[in-house]
Amino acid sequence: DAMVIQNPRYQVTQFGKPVTLSCSQTLNHNVMYWYQQKSSQAPKLLFHYYDKDFNNEADTPDNFQSRRPNTSFCFLDIRSPGLGDAAMYLCATSRDRGTHEQYFGPGTRLTVT
Amino acid sequence: GQNIDQPTEMTATEGAIVQINCTYQTSGFNGLFWYQQHAGEAPTFLSYNVLDGLEEKGRFSSFLSRSKGYSYLLLKELQMKDSASYLCAVRQTGANNLFFGTGTRLTVIP
Numbered sequence: 001d002a003m004v005i006q007n008p009r010y011q012v013t014q015f016g017k018p019v020t021l022s023c024s025q026t027l028n029h030n031v032m033y034w035y036q037q038k039s040s041q042a043p044k045l046l047f048h049y050y051d052k053d054f055n056n057e058a059d060t061p062d063n064f065q066s067r068r069p070n071t072s073f074c075f076l077d078i079r080s081p082g083l084g085d086a087a088m089y090l091c092a093t094s095r096d097r098g099t100h101e102q103y104f105g106p107g108t109r110l111t112v113t
Numbered sequence: 114g115q116n117i118d119q120p121t122e123m124t125a126t127e128g129a130i131v132q133i134n135c136t137y138q139t140s141g142f143n144g145l146f147w148y149q150q151h152a153g154e155a156p157t158f159l160s161y162n163v164l165d166g167l168e169e170k171g172r173f174s175s176f177l178s179r180s181k182g183y184s185y186l187l188l189k190e191l192q193m194k195d196s197a198s199y200l201c202a203v204r205q206t207g208a209n210n211l212f213f214g215t216g217t218r219l220t221v222i223p
Contacts, residue, residue, distance in 0.1 A: 102211065
């Protein structure tokens with residue numbers, strides 16, 4: 001059974017049109033992460049939640065926002081997507097702080113036209 | 114800050130052994146991870162080292178030397194399905210997140 005679920009798997013949006021990507025988990029993990037991975041590059045952390053505490057990486061553009069309404073769900077909002085935001089967006093969870101293993105979802109591949 | 118270096122690409126033969134190296138610089142080291150990522154799929158966890166030495170898990174082993182800022186992933190009895198990218202990632206002390214290298218794309222040939 002899928003433990004970290006991302007919807008949709010593929011998303012096409014227009015330049016400047018807001019888009020929301022979703023992630024849900026059945027693991028009841030405290031920590032949820034959003035990574036951006038561009039072609040042939042490393043996954044880059046955008047932000048993470050420890051429970052309800054939001055932690056933004058210093059170089060994450062303001063164009064990217066996140067919401068975590070409850071333990072199971074986390075959303076990535078891109079307010080005005082640019083062509084450079086086309087990438088795979090990976091959601092991951094870990095049980096708690098200091099827990100070493102992160103579980104990744106299958107990712108959402110975003111195309112900006 | 115952090116810096117991670119891995120070879121970009123490697124090729125190995127089915128049934129052989131391959132070693133993928135990773136060197137890193139970081140302040141406050143708190144663990145090194147290896148993930149496997151097939152094309153178009155999410156990374157999956159392979160191994161974790163926080164102390165010096167070798168961790169073995171089936172056909173996969175991972176080694177760490179903290180003093181040298183060095184790790185390797187050893188894959189034995191290579192199979193065609195092992196063709197994937199292998200990502201080295203480091204966690205800093207007090208941080209939850211991982212800092213990933215760009216990955217090594219391994220191609221296994223018959």
